[in-house]
Amino acid sequence: MKKTYRIEVDCANCANLMERTAGKVPGVVSARVSFMTQKMQLEFSPEADPASVMEAVRKACRKVEPDCQIFL
Amino acid sequence: MTKKQRKMLLRILITAAMLIVLNCVPTEGVLRFGLFFACYLFIGYDILLDAGKGILNRQVFDENFLMAIATVGALGLAIYDRSGDYNEAIAVMLFYQIGELFQAYAVGKSRRNIAALMDIRPDYANVEREGALEQVDPEEVAVGDVIVVQPGEKIPLDGMVLEGVSALDTSALTGESLPRDVGPGDAVISGCVNLSGLMKVRTTKPFGESTVAKILELVENSSFHKSRSEDFITRFARVYTPAVCCSALALAVLPPVIRILFLSLPGQWGDWFYRALTFLVISCPCALVISIPLSFFGGLGGASKEGILIKGSNYLEALSKTKYVVMDKTGTLTQGVFRVTGVHHNTMEEKKLLEYAALAECASSHPISKSLQAAYGGRICRDRVANIQERSGKGILAEVDGHAVAVGNDQLMEELGIPCRPCGSIGTVVHMAVDGDYAGHILISDVLKPNAARAVDSLKKAGVEQIVMLTGDDHRVAQAVAEELGIRRVYSQLLPAEKVERVEALLDEKAPGDKLVFVGDGINDAPVLTRADIGIAMGVMGSDAAIEAADVVLMDDDPEKIAKAIRISRKCIGIVYQNIVFALVIKFGCLLLGALGVANMWFAIFADVGVMVLAVLNAIRALNVHKL
Numbered sequence: 030m031k032k033t034y035r036i037e038v039d040c041a042n043c044a045n046l047m048e049r050t051a052g053k054v055p056g057v058v059s060a061r062v063s064f065m066t067q068k069m070q071l072e073f074s075p076e077a078d079p080a081s082v083m084e085a086v087r088k089a090c091r092k093v094e095p096d097c098q099i100f101l
Numbered sequence: 102m103t104k105k106q107r108k109m110l111l112r113i114l115i116t117a118a119m120l121i122v123l124n125c126v127p128t129e130g131v132l133r134f135g136l137f138f139a140c141y142l143f144i145g146y147d148i149l150l151d152a153g154k155g156i157l158n159r160q161v162f163d164e165n166f167l168m169a170i171a172t173v174g175a176l177g178l179a180i181y182d183r184s185g186d187y188n189e190a191i192a193v194m195l196f197y198q199i200g201e202l203f204q205a206y207a208v209g210k211s212r213r214n215i216a217a218l219m220d221i222r223p224d225y226a227n228v229e230r231e232g233a234l235e236q237v238d239p240e241e242v243a244v245g246d247v248i249v250v251q252p253g254e255k256i257p258l259d260g261m262v263l264e265g266v267s268a269l270d271t272s273a274l275t276g277e278s279l280p281r282d283v284g285p286g287d288a289v290i291s292g293c294v295n296l297s298g299l300m301k302v303r304t305t306k307p308f309g310e311s312t313v314a315k316i317l318e319l320v321e322n323s324s325f326h327k328s329r330s331e332d333f334i335t336r337f338a339r340v341y342t343p344a345v346c347c348s349a350l351a352l353a354v355l356p357p358v359i360r361i362l363f364l365s366l367p368g369q370w371g372d373w374f375y376r377a378l379t380f381l382v383i384s385c386p387c388a389l390v391i392s393i394p395l396s397f398f399g400g401l402g403g404a405s406k407e408g409i410l411i412k413g414s415n416y417l418e419a420l421s422k423t424k425y426v427v428m429d430k431t432g433t434l435t436q437g438v439f440r441v442t443g444v445h446h447n448t449m450e451e452k453k454l455l456e457y458a459a460l461a462e463c464a465s466s467h468p469i470s471k472s473l474q475a476a477y478g479g480r481i482c483r484d485r486v487a488n489i490q491e492r493s494g495k496g497i498l499a500e501v502d503g504h505a506v507a508v509g510n511d512q513l514m515e516e517l518g519i520p521c522r523p524c525g526s527i528g529t530v531v532h533m534a535v536d537g538d539y540a541g542h543i544l545i546s547d548v549l550k551p552n553a554a555r556a557v558d559s560l561k562k563a564g565v566e567q568i569v570m571l572t573g574d575d576h577r578v579a580q581a582v583a584e585e586l587g588i589r590r591v592y593s594q595l596l597p598a599e600k601v602e603r604v605e606a607l608l609d610e611k612a613p614g615d616k617l618v619f620v621g622d623g624i625n626d627a628p629v630l631t632r633a634d635i636g637i638a639m640g641v642m643g644s645d646a647a648i649e650a651a652d653v654v655l656m657d658d659d660p661e662k663i664a665k666a667i668r669i670s671r672k673c674i675g676i677v678y679q680n681i682v683f684a685l686v687i688k689f690g691c692l693l694l695g696a697l698g699v700a701n702m703w704f705a706i707f708a709d710v711g712v713m714v715l716a717v718l719n720a721i722r723a724l725n726v727h728k729l
Contacts, residue, residue, distance in 0.1 A: 042387065066398075067212075
């Protein structure tokens with residue numbers, strides 16, 4: 030299942046960092062972050078619950094990029 | 102500017118003013134350090150904080166951390182040297198912040214510009230309820246509802262005009278500035294702007310499936326498909342920063358150690374430490390990391406403004422390497438509409454012959470019958486026709502105004518035992534016999550698009566090496582079209598499956614780095630569109646299947662846009678390469694000069710911020726593709 034979320038991130042490198050971090054969260058199959066459109070597209074594994082996975086994604090991203098925002 | 106950016110600008114200005122004042126007022130010792138340090142904290146506190154957080158989260162190699170080390174190091178060095186020159190640390194912080202601010206501002210601005218360019222989302226739909234117009238969310242309108250579109254408004258959903266005549270501005274979708282006239286019975290597409298008259302439209306699709314929603318989805322997803330250049334830069338950035346940091350460490354330690362141990366010279370620790378700090382200032386890969394996606398985004402945005410929707414940066418990149426263009430004939434180079442192009446050997450008046458043909462064919466909906474009816478142009482009165490007999494694959498026999506009329510191909514005439522005269526021209530020939538006598542034939546052909554020849558020409562000029570035409574049509578017809586357009590390679594009488602095989606053969610034939618583009622009208626060539634390196638579907642306003650299957654979508658059916666898409670991609674990739682080379686050369690140049698002790702920290706920060714500013718400005722150029 031694919032879902033797109035609006036995000037807020039200041040620099041392009043930080044966006045790449047978020048992409049890498051989000052991709053490693055359990056339950057996420059693949060992550061793509063577009064700095065230009067300020068969007069994050071996640072593909073969840075079928076058995077994962079997007080809501081709880083998103084909490085983990087947000088936490089992980091906050092850790093690497095304290096300034097970033099993900100709007101659920 | 103956002104609130105955050107305004108605050109930053111204020112901080113930058115205050116710091117600059119403080120720096121000037123502090124340099125004019127002579128102070129000494131601890132007081133001097135205290136004042137300068139306050140100034141330093143004022144401009145750099147957020148970076149120091151983020152660096153601290155980074156360490157706590159084990160994210161050491163981020164640029165905040167590096168800037169913090171470089172500037173704290175510079176301050177420490179100034180204390181150690183007793184020089185009292187704290188300007189450098191503050192200046193580095195100041196220029197770094199200026200660079201960041203510029204980046205955030207310029208990128209944010211161009212991002213909004215491009216997004217506005219692609220924003221064709223309608224805000225509301227007018228629905229008539231109890232005699233009054235009510236504005237509702239387009240998503241709430243069901244299929245079959247009647248909506249009212251006033252002059253100046255966007256058509257919110259795909260539908261069919263019930264009442265009203267108007268001109269539509271399709272430029273947001275197609276880039277075409279000429280308005281399109283519509284009247285009752287015409288299909289209209291969401292995203293067009295109603296220019297002149299009030300229209301009532303019956304919707305044929307829900308908002309989610311309307312053209313405008315499809316396009317928005319396509320455009321929004323396009324930036325997720327990253328190109329190889331982008332991936333390269335991402336990987337490069339990952340390696341670059343740690344590598345520079347390690348080199349900095351080596352630069353601070355190794356040369357002094359070597360000098361002391363092997364050359365018996367003084368270590369000059371301060372000097373080498375300073376050079377290492379200079380390294381750290383240049384360690385941020387910002388210029389590269391921001392300018393590449395910005396260029397691609399600009400290219401995608403500029404192209405979509407021209408009615409060329411590209412599904413991702415990867416396709417934009419591939420387009421620039423196009424060497425083979427394979428085109429379908431019908432609907433791509435020709436209009437895909439059959440038209441009467443001549444009446445030959447007629448024994449009766451041309452108009453009369455067409456009238457008989459149209460009447461005899463009045464019950465048929467075959468494209469050829471339609472073209473005959475269109476060529477006649479008059480009203481068709483079915484009372485004049487009787488005894489219509491269809492001979493499948495051959496033609497039609499009918500009685501028109503009491504005359505026995507036969508309309509059909511060679512085989513029909515043969516069956517009736519009427520000698521017919523062959524046609525010297527190319528196209529589909531419809532023979533006519535009236536009361537058992539041969540009455541002439543009508544030539545029907547698919548008409549070339551007026552700019553098809555120019556389109557082929559501009560492809561050749563754009564550096565396309567092989568232009569190939571595929572068609573299911575007859576060999577003679579294909580050859581004639583190809584000759585007129587100047588296409589040398591033609592494969593005709595192909596079944597849809599054979600088109601795929603042909604494209605596969607061509608894919609094997611080309612050099613590995615070259616790309617093959619297939620252009621079709623998207624109606625029945627979805628398999629070929631998917632098989633080619635890049636599938637371009639044209640004239641797809643309203644055709645979902647084509648939007649799904651293609652990688653590049655041309656909103657109108659102008660074949661000249663193919664070459665334009667290639668030119669846009671070339672410009673965009675050119676800018677990307679310029680930025681990569683420019684940024685890398687300057688960065689490595691600075692690293693070298695820094696290591697040799699020629700470049701100081703001032704130089705390094707100027708180079709770093711300068712490269713980023715120039716790269717961003719260059720990237721914005723990708724948006725201007727209208728005149729290409």
